[in-house]
Amino acid sequence: MKIPRYLELEGRSTGFYALIAILLAFIAAGAGAFLYMEHNGHIVTGMNNQTVWGMPHVFAVFLIVAASGALNVASISSVFNRKIYKPLAPLSAILAVSLLLGGLLILVLDLGRPERLIIAMTTYNPRSIFAWNILLYNGFFVVVLVYLWLMLERRFNKYSSIAGFFAFIWRLVLTTGTGSIFGFLVARTSFDSALYAPMFVIFSFAYGLAIFAVVMVAAYSWTGRALGDVIVNRLRKLLGVFVAASMYFVLVFHLTNLYFAKAQGFEKFILDGNTIYTKLFWIGQILIGGVFPLLIVYGKGLKSKGSLVVASLLVIAGGFAQMFVTIIGGQAYPLPLFPGKIEQSTFYDGVINLYTPSLPEILLGLGGVAVAIFVVVFAMKNLRMLPESLADEEIDPDYTPAEAESAA
């Protein structure tokens, strides 16, 4: 195996400038949406006192969960010492940081009082899982950036695997924290499950790897750099394992609920209701995000980069559906205040809460996505983090042409 040669993106093509222009347009739209909401209050959004976390949270939590998973490739190379992934570890790390940045931006700009961010950073309630998460998010930036620096600075390369191990532990704790934001909501039937922590960790593996795969294939295809089948096939199979594991957790979560009489109403609402959540669950989360990617990943004769990209895009779409069902669907189902009673009030007790996403909320979410992509592109343009070639013979220590075939 050769030592990979890292090179910046040239970044002079029309396509590159077009990409930057599109990203900046989305960022500007997101900024505009934020100013509009900040000026008028959340009255101009789709949220209300029943559905308090809306579309921005769907985008934000998806990005934050995916951020942790985007570190998969770096973790596998550093922690599990798989050399084949090593050349891609810097991209994996910068993608993780960018996705987290995009997600947190959305979250912060959707606060009722975003100008009080300094209070959130300085005044902690030690019992709040949200406060723990603020520390975990900030720590993630530091840990992963140090890890990235150690990888890029040749003199300190020898320390990078220790930093990588530390980053691996940190991201597991981080996603445990993110899942627990929901898992710790004892009063809501839809949440209140310790399964949310490990389930979100597994989701993060799938979503993060899917985004990583799309970014990697796009970067190599658009710059005309070589990308061999070995790495593509490895990632394809790994994605399949993560998707299957995600489906397993979803199955266990719902089976457990179905067994408990108190949770059967919620399960009927999600699994067999005449609502958008039921459609998004079965068509979005299960079919598009689970079954189809598995068929593509493990299907015979689907070995190309194209199939990895299609499977990854489906996983990303399914991930958004899952976040919508989890976050919005979870709030739509009424709180169980008076079991056995029909409740009526001016505050929508006992009824399915309605939520219609508004344009500013969607633009804010897309703006965060654009920021994440922009940072990755900016880093690739200015830092030497992408290997010049990922051809099979460059990255695989035991490469033989026959191996590429069998790996598929």
Place this chain on the structure above:
Amino acid sequence: MSTDNNIDKYRRQFLASATAVAGLAVAPGVILNQVAHAKALDQAVTSKNRWGMLVDVNKCATGCNDCVKACNTYNGITGVGDPKTDAQWIRKVKLTDKQTGYVQSLPLMCQHCEFPPCVDVCPTGASFKRADGIVLVDKHICIGCRYCMMACPYKARSFVHEPIHEHIYPRGKGTVESCTMCVDRVDDPNGPRDPACVEACNASGHKAMWFGDLKDPESEISKRLKEYGGVQIRADLELNTGVRYQNLD
């Protein structure tokens, strides 16, 4: 005729004197009670008291909304006329038994839990519980994340969706708020007074609500709870709520 008038006059005089005597007899108790609970404004609250409320669901009239109106007026809660986004510190909930059709109604507000989930989850500590059990939001450090609204089992909290131009008590766009048990009345230097909802319920003649100190065995609320019992909403969560309900079937 004149004799009748005189009798009426004597009766009135007697009633007036009797009332005065009764008043004199009761006054020291009332005053002493107030003095016992009275606290100077610069004095910190202590855990010697635990303020609470009691609702007799049988006395709460379906269709009566006086407690809600009084709360809105007293606390200056305004909105844009949309119940989905307008703040509601207290609401009337009508309950119909699914099996029997039995109908009851009750006021629902912040239950002022001893172990409030909203306080646990708040990242900045804006959501807090006073030593005397009243759960409040510090509007100055609330960042508007709404996690407390996700965590509250009673949906007792509201987010201020719109800019506030006029207010009586601190309220602000982008922060979360809920029933304060009319904390300014509780802290009255002349002794605690009933919250606006309780006062309105009494004025309406229904007299379905009581306010008082749950730690004082001599308070009316404690006596009533001891005599007739009372339940917590979602008692399964073991939050030890400060608001209790009687005759909730």
